[in-house]
Amino acid sequence: xxxxxxxxxxxxxxxxxxxxxxxxxxxxxxxxxxxxxxxxxxxxxxxxxxxxxxxxxxxxxxxxxxxxxxxxxxxxxxxxxxxxxxxxxxxxxxxxxxxxxxxxxxxxxxxxxxxxxxxxxxxxxxxxxxxxxxxxxxxxxxxxxxxxxxxxxxxxxxxxxxxxxxxxxxxxxxxxxxxxxxxxxxxxxxxxxxxxxxxxxxxxxxxxxxxxxxxxxxxxxxxxxxxxxxxxxxxxxxxxxxxxxxxxxxxxxxxxxxxxxxxxxxxxxxxxxxxxxxxxxxxxxxxxxxxxxxxxxxxxxxxxxxxxxxxxxxxxxxxxxxxxxxxxxxxxxxxxxxxxxxxxxxxxxxxxxxxxxxxxxxxxxxxxxxxxxxxxxxxxxxxxxxxxxxxxxxxxxxxxxxxxxxxxxxxxxxxxxxxxxxxxxxxxxxxxxxxxxxxxxxxxxxxxxxxxxxxxxxxxxxxxxxxxxxxxxxxxxxxxxxxxxxxxxxxxxxxxxxxxxxxxxxxxxxxxxxxxxxxxxxxxxxxxxxxxxxxxxxxxxxxxxxxxxxxxxxxx
Numbered sequence: 330x331x332x333x334x335x336x337x338x339x340x341x342x343x344x345x346x347x348x349x350x351x352x353x354x355x356x357x358x359x360x361x362x363x364x365x366x367x368x369x370x371x372x373x374x375x376x377x378x379x380x381x382x383x384x385x386x387x388x389x390x391x392x393x394x395x396x397x398x399x400x401x402x403x404x405x406x407x408x409x410x411x412x413x414x415x416x417x418x419x420x421x422x423x424x425x426x427x428x429x430x431x432x433x434x435x436x437x438x439x440x441x442x443x444x445x446x447x448x449x450x451x452x453x454x455x456x457x458x459x460x461x462x463x464x465x466x467x468x469x470x471x472x473x474x475x476x477x478x479x480x481x482x483x484x485x486x487x488x489x490x491x492x493x494x495x496x497x498x499x500x501x502x503x504x505x506x507x508x509x510x511x512x513x514x515x516x517x518x519x520x521x522x523x524x525x526x527x528x529x530x531x532x533x534x535x536x537x538x539x540x541x542x543x544x545x546x547x548x549x550x551x552x553x554x555x556x557x558x559x560x561x562x563x564x565x566x567x568x569x570x571x572x573x574x575x576x577x578x579x580x581x582x583x584x585x586x587x588x589x590x591x592x593x594x595x596x597x598x599x600x601x602x603x604x605x606x607x608x609x610x611x612x613x614x615x616x617x618x619x620x621x622x623x624x625x626x627x628x629x630x631x632x633x634x635x636x637x638x639x640x641x642x643x644x645x646x647x648x649x650x651x652x653x654x655x656x657x658x659x660x661x662x663x664x665x666x667x668x669x670x671x672x673x674x675x676x677x678x679x680x681x682x683x684x685x686x687x688x689x690x691x692x693x694x695x696x697x698x699x700x701x702x703x704x705x706x707x708x709x710x711x712x713x714x715x716x717x718x719x720x721x722x723x724x725x726x727x728x729x730x731x732x733x734x735x736x737x738x739x740x741x742x743x744x745x746x747x748x749x750x751x752x753x754x755x756x757x758x759x760x761x762x763x764x765x766x767x768x769x770x771x772x773x774x775x776x777x778x779x780x781x782x783x784x785x786x787x788x789x790x791x792x793x794x795x796x797x798x799x800x801x802x803x804x805x806x807x808x809x810x811x812x813x814x815x816x817x818x819x820x821x822x823x824x825x826x827x828x829x830x831x832x833x834x835x836x837x838x839x840x841x842x843x844x845x846x847x848x849x850x851x852x853x854x855x856x857x858x859x860x861x862x863x864x865x866x867x868x869x870x871x872x873x874x875x876x877x878x879x880x881x882x883x884x885x
Contacts, residue, residue, distance in 0.1 A: 339444075343455055344436040350459055351428035354858070355469045356421060359721050362653055363753035366778045369471045370420070370757035374401045375783050377406055378416070380767075381758050382780035385797040393568050394555040395528075395561035396790065397547035398473060398506055401444060402426075417732055420759035423467045431468040431475075434482040438660060441486030445629050446668065453667035456703055462713040463594030465850055467656040474656035477507035481514055481636075482660045488518055489633055494535055501539035503657070509562040511657050513643055517635035522710070531850065556791035568799070578801040579777075582650040590652055591662070593859055596709040598666035601673075605634055605665040612672040615679050630668055637661040703871060709860060713766060716861035720848030724874040727818065728760035730843040731877055735763040735816070747775040747814035750829040751875075755818075769809045774828045779807040800879070817878040820847055833879055839878040847875035 338346075360366055367384050375381030376399060385830070386394040402423060410421035435458050443451035458464055467475050480503035487495035500515035522532040544560070551559040591599040601608075609630050616627075640658045677695045731746065738744060744766050748755055750773040761768060766768065770779050778801050783789045796804040811817070821831045832839050850858055853870035860866075 332597065334495040338439050338452070338455065340436060343439050344432055347435050347455075347459060348429065348432040351432045351467070351468045354465045355428040357718055357722070358466060358469055359717060359725065360754075360756045361466065361717075361721070362470070362651070363755075364651075364653070365470055365472050365747060366753075366755060366757050368394055368401070369399065370759060371780070372396070373403045373406060373423075373471075374416075374758045375418070375789070376400070376403045377410060378758070378763060379785075381783055381784045382795060383789075385778060385799055388794055388797050389555045389557060389791055390565070390793055390797070391568070391799055392551070392557075392559045393561055393565040395506075395547055395551055395559075397550040397561075398476070400550055401506065402471060414757045416762065417729065419869045420757065423471070427469045427471065430479055433462075434479040435660070435868070438482040438486040438664075442664065442667075443488045445489045446626065446671075449674075450667045451673045453699075453703070454663055454671055457595070457666055457706065458660065458708065459597050459709040461595050461598065461659075461708050462710050462717065463591075463655075463659045463662065465710075465714050466594065466717070467653075467659050468654070470653070470828045471507075472653050472656065473508040476654045477511040477620055477657040478504040478659060479503075480507060480659050481511065484515070484518070485633065485636070485664070488521070489629055491524075493518075493522055493531070497532065497535045497626070498539040498542070501536065502543050505540065505543040505562050508657065509566050510643075513639055514657060515637040516639060517632065521632070527775045554790040555799045556788075577649050579649060587645050587655060588651045590655070593713060594659075595650075595666070596660050596713070597706050599662065601666040601669040601702075602637075602662045605669040606638065608672050608676070609634065612676050612731055615676055621732070630672070633661065633664045633668055637665055648716045670699060707727075712860040712862065716859060716866070719861055719866070720850075720858060720870070723845040723847035723850035724754040725760075726845045727843060727875050727877055728756050730845075731816070731818070732760050732762050734842065734877070738765065740765060744815045745766065745769045745813055746816040746818065747809065747811065748818050751818055751820050752779060769814065770807050771811050771814065772808045772828055774826060776803045778804055781807055781829060788853035815880050815883050819876050819878060821874045821876065822849065823852065823873075833874065833876050836881075838881055840881050840884050841874075841876050842879045842884070843877040844874045846872040850872045 360370075367382050368386060371381040371383070372387060372394075373381075375383070376396075384394075385391060387396075404417050405426045406423050409419045413419065424769065424838055439451055439455055439458070442454050444567065467478055469475075480499040484496045484499040484503070484661075487493070487499065496518055497515070500512065500518060503511035503514070519532060519536075523529050547562075548558065548560060571777060591602070595602065609627075613627055637658050640655075640661075646656050647654075676693050677698075695865055735746070740763075742765065747769045749771040750771055752773065752775070755768065758768065767782075778798060781794065781796065782806070784792060784794065786792065796806045798804070817832050820833045821833055822829075825831055833841050848858055849871045857866040857869040
């Protein structure tokens with residue numbers, strides 16, 4: 330009944346609802362990946378304010394990140410900056426722009442699915458997109474994989490409706506402007522155009538034109554910043570595929586990683602996604618047994634599933650796994666799940682007609698399955714999103730307090746805000762109010778390479794910075810002595826070490842001026858930290874204090 334009631338939703342209503350949820354994500358979603366901070370927010374902050382951290386990827390020696398992608402996001406930031414001096418407002422303003430773009434792309438995909446696969450699949454797709462934790466996380470993340478996700482939604486919709494020009498262009502944009510590995514998602518599209526439609530020159534023409542339209546501006550922007558010809562998308566492929574170190578330097582995960590991640594972010598929809606190919610095959614066999622013509626719908630389903638399974642085959646088998654690597658196919662998870670539920674219902678309906686003795690039982694199952702799946706999906710998705718906010722939003726909350734507190738400091742002096750073991754949760758210099766406050770690193774047990782401050786000279790983007798390497802080797806020059814810190818951001822943990830003490834215990838030197846509870850996963854129930862259950866999550870999870878500490882001799 331609830332699903333039938335959703336039948337009235339037109340495209341404008343779908344857009345408004347999606348936009349509302351995406352704007353909520355813009356303000357309440359965590360910055361869950363330090364790569365987002367240091368490889369994207371920090372260069373953006375540098376271009377806008379002349380200050381920020383630089384990673385080795387932006388050294389002209391390696392140049393595996395494109396300033397073109399940064400400029401695309403910095404432009405709306407510059408316009409927002411013209412309206413306010415508050416850097417946090419600029420941060421959230423850029424996120425809101427991402428929310429609008431994501432909602433537009435989702436709406437386009439919904440409209441195309443509605444026109445090709447019908448209202449039943451489109452309604453399910455809308456629900457999966459609207460509520461899934463995966464889309465909530467990825468929709469406003471400032472990452473090339475999220476940008477590629479936007480493009481993949483448009484490309485998939487365009488492909489379904491026969492707009493091959495737009496489909497090719499958006500896949501090219503995803504790969505060249507966003508993340509080069511997204512080109513793998515265009516392989517079935519290329520196969521359809523070249524083999525299915527037998528229009529080789531059409532594909533070559535539009536592929537070349539798309540590459541020129543996107544690659545030339547990117548190359549020109551990168552030439553301006555690097556002062557040399559750079560194709561960053563090619564460089565990142567060469568590094569990851571043929572580089573001496575490769576991505577495994579940054580950690581490996583077990584084969585179960587993406588399966589766990591998929592269930593956490595899409596719960597029951599992910600299970601239907603995994604079964605989508607099997608369900609499609611069964612449905613096709615039943616259709617053929619009944620001698621019905623279903624080439625159109627079957628072909629549309631193939632267009633939805635084939636890119637997804639290519640991505641799964643590539644990334645599920647890699648040793649180095651990160652949640653953001655799946656962002657480009659998150660919408661395809663939703664499409665595949667929606668198609669699977671619809672086809673399974675169609676199969677049960679047809680089986681009921683084929684086997685009259687089972688018709689009553691099959692009809693009952695048919696009536697119950699979809700509402701149960703939808704209700705369970707919504708409940709688990711909201712629970713997961715609340716758990717992420719409840720447990721892990723402390724860094725954004727604390728740095729917001731840091732921003733307000735340090736904004737009031739006297740302008741004639743300089744202040745160091747230091748981070749040690751919590752370096753990777755620093756949300757960016759958008760949460761540091763002015764040049765008088767500088768974020769510094771103090772030594773922790775981490776032995777990899779930390780970013781360093783951009784040079785203060787005008788040629789900072791094209792000079793070769795010292796003490797940088799592509800092997801993730803520690804650079805000791807990144808650290809300052811704790812005696813030079815006026816503030817420290819630290820998290821109180823049960824397990825400490827010489828390099829990672831709880832600085833709040835050193836009360837002679839440090840005073841806690843702000844504190845926010847932060848989930849301690851090691852002392853919490855895996856179930857209740859993954860999904861928020863009122864009453865039970867509070868009982869079976871533990872929190873430590875996420876602290877802003879000020880040196881006692883500077884406290885007035």
